[in-house]
Amino acid sequence: MERFDAIVIGGGPAGSTCAWQLRRAGLDVAVIDKRDFPRDKVCAGWVTPAVVETLRLDTDEYRAGRVLQPIRSFRTGSMAGHMVETRYDEVASYGIRRFEFDHYLLDRSGARQLTGHAVKRIERAGGLWRINDLAEAPVVVGAGGHFCPVARRLGAKVGSTESIVAAHEVEFEMTDAQRAGCAVAEETPEIFFCDDLQGYGWVFRKENVLNVGLGREDNRNIADHVRRFCDWLAARGRIPRDMPSKFKGHAYILHGRSRRISSGDGIVLAGDAIGLAYDRSGEGIRPAVESAVIAAEIIAGAGGSFDETTFAGYEGRLRARFGERGTESGLPDWIPAGLRRAVAAKLLGTGWFSRRFVLDGWFLHRRQPPLPAS
Ligand SMILES: Cc1cc2nc3c(=O)[nH]c(=O)nc-3n(C[C@H](O)[C@H](O)[C@H](O)COP(=O)(O)OP(=O)(O)OC[C@H]3O[C@@H](n4cnc5c(N)ncnc54)[C@H](O)[C@@H]3O)c2cc1C
Numbered sequence: 573m574e575r576f577d578a579i580v581i582g583g584g585p586a587g588s589t590c591a592w593q594l595r596r597a598g599l600d601v602a603v604i605d606k607r608d609f610p611r612d613k614v615c616a617g618w619v620t621p622a623v624v625e626t627l628r629l630d631t632d633e634y635r636a637g638r639v640l641q642p643i644r645s646f647r648t649g650s651m652a653g654h655m656v657e658t659r660y661d662e663v664a665s666y667g668i669r670r671f672e673f674d675h676y677l678l679d680r681s682g683a684r685q686l687t688g689h690a691v692k693r694i695e696r697a698g699g700l701w702r703i704n705d706l707a708e709a710p711v712v713v714g715a716g717g718h719f720c721p722v723a724r725r726l727g728a729k730v731g732s733t734e735s736i737v738a739a740h741e742v743e744f745e746m747t748d749a750q751r752a753g754c755a756v757a758e759e760t761p762e763i764f765f766c767d768d769l770q771g772y773g774w775v776f777r778k779e780n781v782l783n784v785g786l787g788r789e790d791n792r793n794i795a796d797h798v799r800r801f802c803d804w805l806a807a808r809g810r811i812p813r814d815m816p817s818k819f820k821g822h823a824y825i826l827h828g829r830s831r832r833i834s835s836g837d838g839i840v841l842a843g844d845a846i847g848l849a850y851d852r853s854g855e856g857i858r859p860a861v862e863s864a865v866i867a868a869e870i871i872a873g874a875g876g877s878f879d880e881t882t883f884a885g886y887e888g889r890l891r892a893r894f895g896e897r898g899t900e901s902g903l904p905d906w907i908p909a910g911l912r913r914a915v916a917a918k919l920l921g922t923g924w925f926s927r928r929f930v931l932d933g934w935f936l937h938r939r940q941p942p943l944p945a946s
Pocket of ligand 1: 581582584586587604605607613614616618619690691715718720721739740741787821823844845849854860
């Protein structure tokens with residue numbers, strides 16, 4: 573049993589960011605993750621410049637030996653309508669591979685890495701949190717993603733009554749022949765909204781790597797939706813016909829739907845463990861990183877003593893940053909499905925709507941400045 577100032581459970585973007593900030597504040601920190609790193613994480617892998625700035629990512633250092641794909645344009649539209657290309661004068665986003673990105677951030681955090689340990693026991697003993705008889709600390713950060721054991725400890729009903737997005741994707745390095753059969757440009761990800769607006773599919777090329785996926789709120793028959801989407805893309809020459817057929821799936825909660833409690837007695841959650849992914853885009857890395865920065869700031873300012881009041885202001889700061897949670901109820905049922913489809917296809921096929929709402933608003937959050945880290 574080792575003693576630390578803080579234990580972070582989960583080494584994804586939320587966990588590594590929190591650990592990095594706590595180490596910078598001089599705390600002795602351990603990150604416990606059930607997987608050994610580098611590890612894969614199901615994700616399209618686009619991050620906005622705001623994330624790069626908050627993380628103070630040295631892009632030159634990062635791209636040495638890792639994929640960092642600059643994005644300067646997008647093709648967007650609905651599967652039933654036209655596609656629109658929107659160009660930016662500067663880099664509007666980046667494409668990363670999660671097994672590289674998460675590994676880099678975890679190593680850079682400077683925390684003690686206790687990887688390959690699935691957290692099964694979280695016990696309170698003498699004012700400390702004891703994890704798996706492996707490590708103990710006065711404060712625990714739950715950054716274990718959607719299925720976080722700390723979120724469960726705080727009462728999250730994982731996998732039962734929660735309203736989730738289910739997403740499937742495949743990521744692979746293309747052969748020369750596959751590259752020839754792929755019309756997607758490296759700097760231009762493609763986003764295709766489902767006709768019923770319950771989700772969207774994407775094709776994202778990062779150098780020689782292709783990432784294809786689809787996520788939906790109405791997640792019944794998700795595998796059928798994904799198969800139909802890929803057939804549709806292949807028929808239009810967007811993706812190679814012989815790409816791998818084995819897709820990986822994962823779930824997450826959109827911010828507007830999440831009812832998870834964000835903190836407790838000497839416990840705080842960050843990222844997907846709370847369910848913070850942006851409602852329209854499902855982008856979760858930025859909220860994961862930003863919530864971790866806020867959580868770390870509170871921990872570092874607590875002077876080593878933690879109780880149920882320590883994180884009293886945390887939920888308010890999350891709401892101030894990301895808006896109210898648990899209020900989103902989706903598109904009203906009284907709008908007829910046919911009308912929804914027609915209006916959506918029309919709007920999504922126009923240049924001004926795509927730039928102003930879909931990209932600048934929903935996907936890039938360009939009007940919200942980056943959160944500074946310490
Ligand atoms: C298909 C798909 C595509 C996506 N694409 C994007 C995208 O392009 N851009 C974007 O911003 N967001 C995207 N997201 C969302 C994004 O992946 C998540 O929001 C983000 O990973 C959240 O980070 P996190 O650190 O909170 O959790 P995670 O990245 O899930 O990390 C959690 C960590 O906790 C560990 N863990 C879990 N349980 C335990 C346990 N019991 N004990 C110990 N360790 C444990 C896991 O091994 C993992 O390393 C996508 C999601 C999906 C499903």
